[in-house]
Amino acid sequence: MWSAGCMEQWMPAAAMVATNVVIAIMTALIKQALNQGMNRLVLITFRQMVATVFLGPIAYFKERKMRPKFTAEIFVYTFLSGIIGPVLLQYTLFVGLDYTTATFAATFSNMLPVVTFLISLAFRFETLEVRSMSGSFKISGTLISLGGAMMLTFYKGSALTHTTSSISPASSSGHREAGGEHGTVRWVLGSVSMLANVVGFALWLLLQRKFTRKYPAVYSATAFMSLFSFIQAGALALSIQRTSIAVWALKGTIEIVTVVYCGVVASGMGYLLLTYCVEKRGPVFTAAFSPLSQIFVAGIDLFILHEPLYLGSVLGSVLVILGLYMVLWGKKEEAANAVASAKPVQAEVEQQEKV
Structure with a gap:
């Protein structure tokens, strides 16, 4: 049986693994929905609407006796969390996928631990x-994890399984557009969009760290953020799609399942898990798990979508996991050293108080 202390120690890590499983399934569903022509902003709007409906009652009843006052400062934090997190990050990711390739976008996404680490150092949220x-x-762990993630995307190697897959028309058209001046412009725009996505995600994690300290009611904070992002995404979608009502109609099972899953599981439970981990362990710890989602996506491709498994995927996964545990060990050792160095100071203060 695990002790309460052991459970408390490993809960953030388990929560981040679960979060990345949620992200992997969400990615597969969103890919299918967008391939069927679903509008990006409409998807974000419906997703955040479902998340608000799901989280609102839970937050109200669970935290009604301990919910802090919703001040003007908290309003600003909630507004920024909503517009940066659920709205801009999702939209820039979709644009990056559309204007470049999935491989390129995944490579940029796996830069998140390094970017978060550097930004945390710049803002002095992390010490080194x-x-x-x-x-x-x-x-070393951050660099190795990034190297493994890049191997997952750039090095294919020989196929370890005998399943075959066909290239989708969308992928083929994307490759055709990659050439020429127009393709170059799209590639640059996609690169800028993915860079904005990674930097924005890192800043959002840092923002969440401060937000949870000022407003510790996690359920209420996530519900308010979902509500704000629903309004923000809806306003953007209405302003852009003023003459087209058809984009708001959900067509087919995939779009309905995607909206419900993304709203309840990803935006609802996923953001709660992510916020919990940021509060407990900080943004760098949270970002260090981001390459795991690519491993889970590979698992979905292999066992559900029946995509082939390549040597590069296996080697890259090993490097990602190795780097991940090096980062976690470094943070654990750093925390242990901080506690050990604080004990003599605390003992000296207690001794002086007795005198």
């Missing part, structure tokens, strides 16, 4: 002792 073992492990 380069000469210490924990600091060396954090740096």
Whole structure:
């Protein structure tokens, strides 16, 4: 039986693994929905609407006795969390996928741990002792994890399974558009969009860290963020699609399942898990798990979509997991050293108080 302390120690890691499973399934569903022609902003709007309906009652009853006052400062935090997180991050990801390739977009997404680490250092949310073992492990682990993620996308290698897959028309058209001046412009725009996505995600994680400290009611904060992002995405969609009502009609099972799953599981439960992990362990810990989603996507491709498994995927996955545990070990060692160094100071203060 695990002790309460052991459970408390491993819960954030388990929550991040679960979050990445949710992200992998969500990615597969969104890909199918967008391939069927679903509008990006409409998908975001419906997703956040479902999340608001799902989380609102839970937040109201669970935190009605401990919910802090909703001040003007909290309003600003909620507004920024909504527009940066659910709205802009999703939209820039969709644009990046549309203007470049899935491989290129995945490569940019896997830069998140490095970007988050650098931004955290710049804002002094994270400390780094380069000469210490924990600091060396954090740096090396982040780079190794990034290298593994890049291997997953750039190095295919020989096929380890005998399943075959066909190239979709959308993928073929994307490759045709990659040439020429128009293709170059689209590629640059897609690159800028993915860069904005990664930097925005890193900033959003840092924002969530401050937000949860000022407004510790996690369920209510997530529900308010879902409500704000629903209004924001809906306003953008209505302003852009003023003459087209047909885009708001959900067509087929895939679009309905995608909206419900993304709203309830991804935007609802997923954001709760993510916010919980940011509050408990900080943004770098949370971002270090991001490459795992690509491994889970590969699993979905292999066992559900019957895509072939390549040597590069296996080698890249090993590097990602190795780097991930190096980062986690570095953070754990750093936290242990901080606690150990604080004990003599605390003992000295207690001794002085007795005197």
